[in-house]
Amino acid sequence: MKQYIVQIEKELSKYIAVLNAPSIIKEAMDYSLQAGGKRIRPILLLSTLHALKQDINKGLACACAVEMIHTYSLIHDDLPAMDNDDLRRGKPTNHKVYGEAIAILAGDGLLTYSFQLIAEDQQLTPTAKLELMKLLSIAAGAEGMVGGQVADMQGENTTLSIDQLEYIHANKTGKLISFSVMAGALIGGATQKQQELFEKYANHIGIAFQIRDDVLDIEGNQDVVGKTIGSDVTNHKSTYPSLLSLEGAKERLQYHIEQAKGILRQTGLQTDLLSQMTDLIAVRDH
Amino acid sequence: MKQYIVQIEKELSKYIAVLNAPSIIKEAMDYSLQAGGKRIRPILLLSTLHALKQDINKGLACACAVEMIHTYSLIHDDLPAMDNDDLRRGKPTNHKVYGEAIAILAGDGLLTYSFQLIAEDQQLTPTAKLELMKLLSIAAGAEGMVGGQVADMQGENTTLSIDQLEYIHANKTGKLISFSVMAGALIGGATQKQQELFEKYANHIGIAFQIRDDVLDIEGNQDVVGKTIGSDVTNHKSTYPSLLSLEGAKERLQYHIEQAKGILRQTGLQTDLLSQMTDLIAVRDH
Secondary structure, eight states, X not given: XXXXXXXXXXXXXXXXXXXXXXXXXXXXXXXXXXXXXXOHHHHHXXXXXXXXXXXXXXXXXHHHHHHHHHHHHXXXXXXXXXXXOSEETTEEOHHHXXXXXXXXXXXXXXXXXXXXXXXXXXXXXXXXXXXXXXHHXXXXXXXXXXXXXXXXXXXXXXXXXXXXXXXXXXXXXXXXXXXXXXXXXXXXXXXXXXXXXXXXXXXXHHHHHHHHHHHHHHHOOHHHHOSOTTHHHHTTOOOHHHHHHHHHHHHHHHHXXXXXXXXXXXXXXXXXXXXXHHHHHHHOOO | OHHHHHHHHHHHHHHHHTOOSXXXXXXXXXXXXXXXXXXXXXXXXXXXXXXXXOOGGGGHHHHHHHHHHHHHHHHHHHSTTTTOOSEETTEEOHHHHHOHHHHHHHHHHHHHHHHHHHHHOSSSOHHHHHHHHHHHHHHHSTTTHHHHHHHHHHTTTSOOOHHHHXXXXXXXXXXHHHHHHHHHHHHTTOOHHHHHHHXXXXXXXXXXXXXHHHHHHHHOOHHHHOSOTTXXXXXXXXXHHHHHHHHHHHHHHHHHHHHHHHHHHHHTSOOHHHHHXXXXXXXXXX
């Protein structure tokens, strides 16, 4: 898995290096890409290819694309007009370093580049590229991540139902996580039955990921998490712990992790890496 | 040409209406899409199809996509961190109506949706879709529009050379205008020779468009232009008139218009609408 991270980060650097653009925007894009994320989405994509015993190189461009989309969303979310965060992964946020205007444009550039990466990739078939770009645009757009972010903002200072909370997270974080697994399945030539199992699996880890996020906002070590702890309470946000109690949230986390791992076993594939990723989502400290 | 505008605006509305997303983001996206632009880019695309005697319906999705990209760029450019404009096309800018956070997300949503429109279109061939998405991502991204916007910001309070000025505008506005013509040529099945002519034509009207923009910032009627006049001088921006004098800029505008129309004649195609568009770019009052 560490190998995957090294490879992804090398590719991301290369993609920025070859851009024929003003150096300040390349720097700003690179700064956030290289700020040391966990690379959960690209690793999920490559681990799904690994499960299907496929060459992971076939998924590298798409893995970088999804990491770029994720990174752009963080840059825009951190802006003063949005969450107004000064720290991300323990480092100053993009707009703190480059100013708001460049941060907005760096996000726009990453979002746009992600589609170019897939469109120009040499390893994917035209059919796969088209399907991936379609799924990615849906997962990332107003019907997915952007819509979830809007619903999240609207939910502040309100007590949400657990259904409303799940709607927000299914869109805000779930759909891009789900895309990552499904992209691996698609590139790796999974059967219809396998794709259905991967989709269920992805839904469970998407929810588990968010519950862990909420728990970390209460129990996490700020230096390790790399962002301000306790901000959900400060911002009066409904979270799994606030709706289910801390213990209840942890039980639900455990439930989704077990379901996810059960589904992996059902696939009969080489899911050792996906299983490790699932555990990592449950116990991660940042 | 008025028919084209009606059709494009109807399609844009439909695309927003079918989105399964929080109503506030749909409203914000729709607000700027329906704010009464000149629709120059989509009309160029459809007029190029018309020149090739092709069914313009084949280009409608792509025409809407390019208008969405243009609109997202205006929403983000108007933000307080960027140009801080309160008025656009005579109406309050997106963030003035919906707040900065929603305006940023509406831009992100439009940019992402533009790729979905092309990916999901029923009329284009898979090969055409892939090529269009590749060209669009390049034209709109850090190597195109986003890069041009960065260079434009960096050029404020500096006296630029005419080459630097042309670099900025070739990227900031030229590449998306060029994409619009080239997308029409591609969808319409233009020959290699025709594509080369269309590319040259597009370069000339791209520059002409920008010169006219600079001239309008001096001579325009604020109520008609729909945005603050004189802002280039206030912002100490280099412009064609500031580098070439107002008369010199007008001469250069005329030169590019004549070149563009000469190229249209060379194609031997049904270029009446493109020719009208070219004149419109030269004399438009907003």
